[in-house]
């Protein structure tokens with residue numbers, strides 16, 4: 001997929017997104033390793049897990065802001081608008097129990113072949129199962145639509161993403177030299193990964 005992940009810290013987070021994601025910072029995604037509790041009616045309760053909703057035209061500004069928080073070269077709302085209107089493209093948003101956004105994923109299906117265009121989780125919501133949730137949601141949707149094979153590209157040094165994809169059965173099938181250009185001008189290869197869906 002296009003775009004190198006933001007390394008080290010959150011760069012260029014869009015105005016308003018920090019406030020939107022505040023519950024994620026406080027309570028986490030309430031799932032997996034990071035499941036948090038909060039005080040409620042004199043006791044401590046675990047909030048409901050994140051949920052997925054379809055990403056649609058009303059979400060283009062939001063998903064652009066989320067993308068900008070996750071990647072060096074954030075995509076403009078118009079880019080998401082063009083993709084979603086282009087046909088064969090659909091996406092998912094992960095929301096916490098208060099409907100605050102945690103992450104997103106976008107995919108394109110062409111004649112039985114799927115491609116993950118982008119996927120990201122806000123830094124403060126990571127390592128709590130949101131990436132897995134998004135990926136399993138995408139795979140389930142693609143399988144229903146008749147997708148038999150799914151491809152993606154991931155930066156060669158992006159170990160968290162590679163581990164995530166490997167845990168979903170993706171295997172490296174190629175390498176694109178100098179595919180990504182970082183903000184400092186340095187180049188990085190992309191690994192091409194593949195997973196069969198209908199086997």
Ligand SMILES: CC(C)(COP(=O)(O)OP(=O)(O)OC[C@H]1O[C@@H](n2cnc3c(N)ncnc32)[C@H](O)[C@@H]1OP(=O)(O)O)[C@@H](O)C(=O)NCCC(=O)NCCS
Nearest residue numbers: 005119120121126127128129130131132154160161163164
């Ligand atoms: C990659 C990314 C989407 C993972 O999202 P996440 O919500 O943290 O992932 P999950 O919590 O669902 O973790 C799923 C698996 O991914 C792997 N993983 C996630 N974060 C990891 C890390 N920091 N180091 C090593 N493995 C990691 C683990 O195998 C994990 O499984 P486990 O919990 O059983 O160990 C997230 O780090 C991100 O948005 N990064 C920036 C954008 C990006 O790189 N997108 C992908 C571009 S190809």
